[in-house]
Amino acid sequence: MSASFVTRFAPSPTGRLHRGHAFSALKGFTAARKVGGRFLLRIEDIDRTRCRPEHEAAILDDLAWLGLEWEQPVRRQSEHLADYEAALDQLQARGLIYRCFKTRKDLAEAALSAPHGHVEPFRGGPIHPNEEDRWLSELKPFAWRLSIDAARAELGSLRGLRFQEKGEGPGGEHGRIEAKPELAGDVVLARKDVGVAYHLACVVDDALQGVTDVVRGADLFEACHIQRLLQALLGLPTPVYRHHRLLLDANGERFAKRKGGETLGTLREAGMTGAELCAELGFDG
Ligand code: GLU
Numbered sequence: 001m002s003a004s005f006v007t008r009f010a011p012s013p014t015g016r017l018h019r020g021h022a023f024s025a026l027k028g029f030t031a032a033r034k035v036g037g038r039f040l041l042r043i044e045d046i047d048r049t050r051c052r053p054e055h056e057a058a059i060l061d062d063l064a065w066l067g068l069e070w071e072q073p074v075r076r077q078s079e080h081l082a083d084y085e086a087a088l089d090q091l092q093a094r095g096l097i098y099r100c101f102k103t104r105k106d107l108a109e110a111a112l113s114a115p116h117g118h119v120e121p122f123r124g125g126p127i128h129p130n131e132e133d134r135w136l137s138e139l140k141p142f143a144w145r146l147s148i149d150a151a152r153a154e155l156g157s158l159r160g161l162r163f164q165e166k167g168e169g170p171g172g173e174h175g176r177i178e179a180k181p182e183l184a185g186d187v188v189l190a191r192k193d194v195g196v197a198y199h200l201a202c203v204v205d206d207a208l209q210g211v212t213d214v215v216r217g218a219d220l221f222e223a224c225h226i227q228r229l230l231q232a233l234l235g236l237p238t239p240v241y242r243h244h245r246l247l248l249d250a251n252g253e254r255f256a257k258r259k260g261g262e263t264l265g266t267l268r269e270a271g272m273t274g275a276e277l278c279a280e281l282g283f284d285g
Contacts, residue, residue: 005037007213009063009070009247010202012044013055016263018061019281020217025245029068031242037123038174046077046084046201047194062264065256065274070166077201087204088144088189089209089233096190096233097148098126099142102137102206105255118128121185123148141193145186151229158182163228166213167242169221184222203227207236218243219254 002210009025011017032039041063058074063070077084091097102124125147126132135142152158161179189200191273202223206214221243231238243273247255267277278284 001036005032005035005213005284006040006210007032007037007215008042008206008209009068010042010044010205011058011059012047012050013052014047014050015055016058016265018255018261018263019248019267019277020250022264022277023281024068024244025063025068026066026216026278026281027242027244030283031099031213031215037213039068039070040211041074041203042209043074043076043078044198044201046081046196046198048078049193058265062268065264065268066278067274072281075205077205078161079197080205081195083188083204083208084201087111087200088196088235090164091146091189091233092144094154094233095147096154097123097144097146098147098186099132099136100124100186100188101127101132101140101142119232121183122187123185124138125149125186142193143188143192143197144190146189146226146230148182148186151181151233155232158229161228161232163238164240165221165224165243166240168218168246169243170218173221177224179225179228181225184226187226197227199223199230203230203234203236207231207234209284211239213240213242215242215244217246219246 007028009028011021030203031037041060043059044057045056060074088097095271107122116195121144122145125143127135148158155161158181159178161181163179165174165177169177174189187199188197190196205211221241224241230236249255264277
């Protein structure tokens with residue numbers, strides 16, 4: 001099936017959904033409905049240490065309770081690791097990524113000793129091949145990082161990478177926006193224990209799923225800078241972005257899984273219906 005508007009909701013099954021997720025899923029779903037477009041569901045479960053099948057089952061259940069419908073099959077990232085590896089291999093063959101052996105502890109210590117607590121984005125660059133060989137033979141864990149310098153050299157310049165924002169970023173960003181991938185530094189694209197990290201899996205999947213419009217919370221706006229660069233390096237299309245404001249709780253704070261508290265599960269147990277929540281969030285049938 002083809003449509004000129006294809007969007008996706010892409011939750012990570014690391015816990016139950018909350019009102020903020022419901023708001024985001026409804027934004028995408030209603031936007032697709034309005035123009036006769038397609039609504040896809042993608043389960044971002046690459047981090048096997050944090051994701052749980054029971055959370056995924058609860059997510060599907062909660063979304064159905066909200067009255068959402070999505071196409072089958074649902075794309076589950078853990079079932080497509082070969083797609084991300086192929087993208088990583090391409091970048092590696094062109095010298096665009098390098099192994100970084102720094103541990104989380106090394107990085108935390110570097111941040112602590114930074115003047116005035118100001119932490120520069122990571123720009124380590126590859127280590128000497130002899131040292132790399134030694135560490136590889138000692139099976140020291142590493143992450144693959146994207147080299148901003150190598151990317152700049154390959155593209156000639158990092159300027160001129162633009163994306164279309166038809167919603168709103170956290171600072172009111174709207175319209176044609178210039179990506180500034182260098183601000184993020186050399187981001188991690190894959191880890192030894194996880195295999196692939198969010199940015200790479202996200203751009204590969206958005207392209208493979210034919211996503212034309214990314215509807216997601218404004219907290220993910222900054223991700224566009226690096227995602228736009230990855231699209232340029234991998235020759236992938238750039239979707240239109242439609243970031244939406246974040247839903248705030250009664251204290252004016254954003255909902256977050258890690259804060260615990262009210263979930264769609266607790267609302268359901270308290271007897272609320274999906275239609276009631278949709279109405280409360282401003283989506284009336
Ligand atoms: N999996 C991400 C999250 O749950 C969403 C990423 C995206 O929409 O690009 O926050």
